[in-house]
Amino acid sequence: MQNKHMLMIPGPTPVPEAVLLAMAKHPIGHRSGDFSKVIGELTENLKWLHQTENDVLMLTVSGTGAMEAGIINFLSPGDRVLAADNGKFGQRWVKLSKAFGLNVDVISAEWGKPLNPDDFKEKLEADTEKTIKAVIMTHSETSTGVINDLKSISKIVKNHGEALLIVDAVTSLGATSVPVDDWGIDVVASGSQKGYMIPPGMGFVSVSKKAWKAYETAKIPRFYLDLGKYKKETDKNSSPYTTPVNLMYGLQVALRMMKEEGLESIFERHQRLTQGTRAAITAMGLPLFGADHCASPAVTAVAPTMDAEKVRSALRKKFDIAVAGGQDHLKGQIFRIGHLGFVCDRDMLTVIASLEATLLDLGYEGLNPGAGIAAAAKVFN
Numbered sequence: 001m002q003n004k005h006m007l008m009i010p011g012p013t014p015v016p017e018a019v020l021l022a023m024a025k026h027p028i029g030h031r032s033g034d035f036s037k038v039i040g041e042l043t044e045n046l047k048w049l050h051q052t053e054n055d056v057l058m059l060t061v062s063g064t065g066a067m068e069a070g071i072i073n074f075l076s077p078g079d080r081v082l083a084a085d086n087g088k089f090g091q092r093w094v095k096l097s098k099a100f101g102l103n104v105d106v107i108s109a110e111w112g113k114p115l116n117p118d119d120f121k122e123k124l125e126a127d128t129e130k131t132i133k134a135v136i137m138t139h140s141e142t143s144t145g146v147i148n149d150l151k152s153i154s155k156i157v158k159n160h161g162e163a164l165l166i167v168d169a170v171t172s173l174g175a176t177s178v179p180v181d182d183w184g185i186d187v188v189a190s191g192s193q194k195g196y197m198i199p200p201g202m203g204f205v206s207v208s209k210k211a212w213k214a215y216e217t218a219k220i221p222r223f224y225l226d227l228g229k230y231k232k233e234t235d236k237n238s239s240p241y242t243t244p245v246n247l248m249y250g251l252q253v254a255l256r257m258m259k260e261e262g263l264e265s266i267f268e269r270h271q272r273l274t275q276g277t278r279a280a281i282t283a284m285g286l287p288l289f290g291a292d293h294c295a296s297p298a299v300t301a302v303a304p305t306m307d308a309e310k311v312r313s314a315l316r317k318k319f320d321i322a323v324a325g326g327q328d329h330l331k332g333q334i335f336r337i338g339h340l341g342f343v344c345d346r347d348m349l350t351v352i353a354s355l356e357a358t359l360l361d362l363g364y365e366g367l368n369p370g371a372g373i374a375a376a377a378k379v380f381n
Contacts, residue, residue, distance in 0.1 A: 002040040005028070005318070005320050005349075006134070006320060006321040006351070008322060008323050008339075008343075008347070008351050009322055009338045010336060010338040011191070013193060013195075014197070014202055014341060015197060015198060015199060015342065019197060019254050021248040022249040022250050023198075027245040030243045031238060032270070033099045033137065036237040038248060038249070038252055039234070039248075040237040042248060042252060043056060043058075043234060043251060044080075045258075046204060046206075046255070048172065048374045049255065049258065050173070050178065050188060052181045052206055054206050054207055054209070055234065056205070056206045056309050057207065057234055058239070059202065059204070060202060060203075060241070060242075060244050060274060062200060063189065063190060063203055064096075065192060066189035066190060067168055068092065069188040069189070069222075069225040069227055070166045070187045071100055071136070071166070072188065072221075073220075073225070073227045074134070074211050075100070075102060075134060076218055077102070077219065078101060080101060080103040080107075080133060081104055081105070081133055081134040082105050082107055082120065082123055082135045083098055083104050083106055083136045083137070084120075084132070084135075085106055085109075085190050086108060086113060086115050086144070087138065087142070087144045088137045088142070088143035088144075088328060089141060093138065095107055100220050104250050105132075107120060108331075111144050112144045112146060112209040112290050112331065113294075114147070114148050115137065116212040120135065124156055124159070130162040132149060132165065133163060133175060133214075134163055134165070134166050135157045135165050135166070136166045136167075137168070138168040138170065139178065140171040140172035140175070142296070142332075142336075143327045143328075144290055144292045145290045145295065145299045145336060147297065148296065149176070150167065150172075153165075154184055154185060156274040158184045162178050164187060164189040164211055164214060165187070165188040166191070167187065169189065169190050170189065170190050170191045171194050171296065172186070172197060172298065174194065174266065175194075175266075175267070175270040175297040175340055177263070177267055187207060187211050188209040189203065191203050191204070194340055195250060195340055195341050196254055196255075198250040198251050201244050201247050202244060202272065209264060211291070215227065215228060241379065243259050249362065254334040269337065269344070270297040270340070271297055272345070273297075274353070275379050276345070276375075277337060277339055277348055278292065279299065279376060279379050280371075280376040281377035283372050284356060284368055284372040284375075285368050286303075286305075287303045288300070289301035289302060289333075297340075298338065298339065299324070299337065299340065300336065301326075301335075303333060303334045303338065304334075304335070305364075305365065306362070307332050308325060308332055308335040309325060311358065312324075318357070319354040319358070321350075321354055323351070325345045337351060339346060349373065349380070356369055356370070
């Protein structure tokens with residue numbers, strides 16, 4: 001049957017019909033008075049989502065583009081930074097930092113394990129000369145289904161006094177609380193195709209006053225991603241370059257939907273989906289990749305005792321449900337079920353039932369048919 005595809009990966013995520021319909025409208029001039037009102041509304045609601053009074057800027061880039069903007073606007077070649085790596089996207093921070101000539105100290109953890117705040121504390125407390133200019137990390141590590149203890153790490157960075165805290169919140173923002181002002185996060189990068197519930201194509205960067213001060217002396221060359229230009233125009237409800245008008249129509253509707261649901265309800269829903277999914281996977285007899293105490297609210301990684309790609313392929317072929325695979329050395333070792341954004345209990349029950357049927361068909365050893373649905377239903381009821 002056509003048009004029954006179910007997208008259950010951690011990005012792009014499902015898009016609400018109301019958002020799709022909004023995006024189907026004819027575009028208008030991106031410098032018109034009418035569109036200026038759209039930009040003003042979006043800016044206000046983005047600050048609400050980020051729980052901040054800081055600037056939140058909209059870019060026509062992917063999440064990686066937002067990450068790059070988070071480096072090149074606030075640092076200079078040769079600056080010493082701590083970059084955290086416990087998965088594919090932490091690794092990306094390290095590569096970005098090195099690409100722009102930064103002096104990178106890597107804080108690492110095994111993929112599937114969370115970063116240890118004490119590792120940051122040791123490095124930062126030893127830096128009595130205040131040579132560390134930034135701590136750069138990923139909050140929710142999408143590649144492994146692990147969330148890092150950003151709250152604790154932010155306190156440690158704040159005690160250092162000098163270093164900026166630059167965070168990839170691509171799959172945490174809109175899924176769990178990221179109180180930018182309360183935690184003192186200087187730069188937060190995110191992307192539209194995750195918790196924002198719209199297609200790929202936009203990136204967002206929040207910038208603190210402390211980060212703007214660093215911007216004044218940063219020397220990495222920049223042009224299109226010069227955030228000073230975006231701030232100047234955003235303050236006038238405009239933009240320095242052509243905007244993705246129809247994506248922003250969609251974002252307008254998506255943020256209104258999120259405000260109607262409320263932040264606490266959004267976070268509670270994602271937590272419930274995470275708990276239900278993990279309970280189901282465990283009851284079915286499959287190993288989880290990553291411990292409960294550091295489970296990402298956006299994605300659950302599963303480590304079956306058979307080729308994970310075989311499971312993914314069969315699930316797609318039999319039920320037209322897409323789940324994500326493992327990356328790099330985890331390819332074939334894990335598959336990842338997204339529960340981010342426009343996802344509800346019914347969606348997860350559908351995926352769990354379909355996964356049980358798929359594993360039964362594949363002859364998965366140790367499977368407990370029906371146990372997954374029962375465990376999830378207990379959480380969702």
